[in-house]
Amino acid sequence: MAEHPLLRPGARVLAAMSGGVDSSVMAATLHHAGYEVIGVSMQLFDKKTARTSDGKCCTLDDFQDARRVAYEMGFPHYVMDFEARFRDTVIEGFIQGYLDGETPSPCIRCNQHLKFSALMERAESLEAAFVATGHYATITHADGRWHLRKASDPAKDQSYFLFHHTQATLARTLFPLAGLTKPEVRSLGAELGLHLAEKPESQEICFVTQDRYDSFLEAEGRDPGRGDGDIRHLDGRVLGRHRGYWRHTVGQRRGLGVAYAEPLYVVRVEPATNTVWVGGEADLLGRDLVARELSWVDGPPRGPLACQARIRSRSMEAEALVIPLPDGRVKVAFAEPQRAIAAGQAVVFYQEGELLGGGWIDSQPE
Structure with missing residues (x-):
């Protein structure tokens, strides 16, 4: 398990449990290592409409899986209602993004506003020193500063979805799976005797119950x-x-x-x-973009920043120059043209595997 410099033996940890393999192994590992684990699952949408189909997370079946893991390990588990906050900060933004002609990324918004904001508030009320999740990313501490780096397994790295982290949040966050591969996590789950060690991964957006996102907007009456x-x-x-x-x-x-x-x-x-x-295909290529709502792990750059930038979760980073603009946004100029730069998606900045920050690709140019 990846160590955190401030983690003390027996510390109380709030473990975010979606009911999947990763979060279950994360919580069980912390408990097995002697920490005081409080398992929490987040109710994010109406339980009556929550589905149990493969490929979705946060369903009633997932809550049952998380509760069973907690029972088998011997630590408490709670389902906390964040439905109103999820509606306001994630679903409404998802809908408005499409109405604005953008391509929204709700999973990042959920991480930002729920897992590492709302849960940290609950952790504080429960006197838990840390919030732990099953994300694959690495937190280190050097030269008096916190650093967020990619996971050791490039195939599972999820740092792109975590660009909103700051010095304050990294100091209270644990990613116990940072040094593991997915097969190793499943194997560890089996060793711990977890019943869901072979459970399939969730792939789709949890609250979209239709087959198509435009059908979801229609069902929401937002045409x-x-x-x-x-x-x-x-x-x-x-x-x-x-x-x-x-x-x-x-x-x-x-x-x-x-x-x-x-x-x-x-x-x-x-x-x-x-x-x-x-x-045509060539018309999809673009050399620059403008990003809004920037977040920086260790403060914004004071001038142009040479780095590697990624414009979608499954793409590779590309050499780029980030140029601060007077209105608080940044211009990102790429060394080579990038395909299908989509407003509403996140652009995330790295240097040699370390995440520096990121923002949202803007539909409005300079």
Whole structure:
């Protein structure tokens, strides 16, 4: 288990338990190591509509799995109601992102506002020194500062989803799985006798109960009501009609319903004119972006910052220069063109495997 410089023997730890393998092994490992573990599962949406299908987390079945692990290990487990906060900070932002023509990333918002904000508040009320999660990332301490680095297993690294961390939050956070691979976590779960050691991973957004995200917006009654609009090529030609601009995202190829001589991709979604702009593969390439709502692990840069930037969770980092702007945003200039830069997604900055910070790709240029 990765050690934290401030972790003392027998310390009380609030363990965030989703009911999956990672968080269960994390909590069981802490308990087995002698820490006073309080297991907590977060109720984030209406339990009556929570599904039990594969690929989703935070369902009633997941809560039962987490409770069973706590019972088997011998530590307390609670389900805490964060439904209203989740609705305000995550679901509403997800909906508004699509209405603004963006591609939202709700899992990062959940980490920021629930796991490492709301849970830390609850931990303080329970006199727990730390909040522990099953994320794969590494916290170190050197030269009087906290550092957040990638996990040792590149295939499981989740640091991209944690760019909101600060010195204050890292001092109270534990990532016990940082040095393990997924097979090692499953093996450890089996050694500990956990019944869910082979449980499949969750893949989809937990609160979207429909097969498509646009169906979720319809079910929420959030169709902006602008009706059909034009699908335009970047050269200005109208190629077809869409059934709602918010049904389309940058980089999309399928579902356009447009016949053309070469493959077409969504290049830009423009709510103001109810237009979906399309082009060829080359039109998806961009050399720069502007990011808003910046968060820095150890404070913002005082000038241009040379680093590696990642524009989506499953992409590789690319060499970039981060340039602070007068309005608090930053411009990110890439050494090489990047494919399908999508507003609403996170751009995260690294140097040699250390996470420096990140922000949200803005739909508004300089």
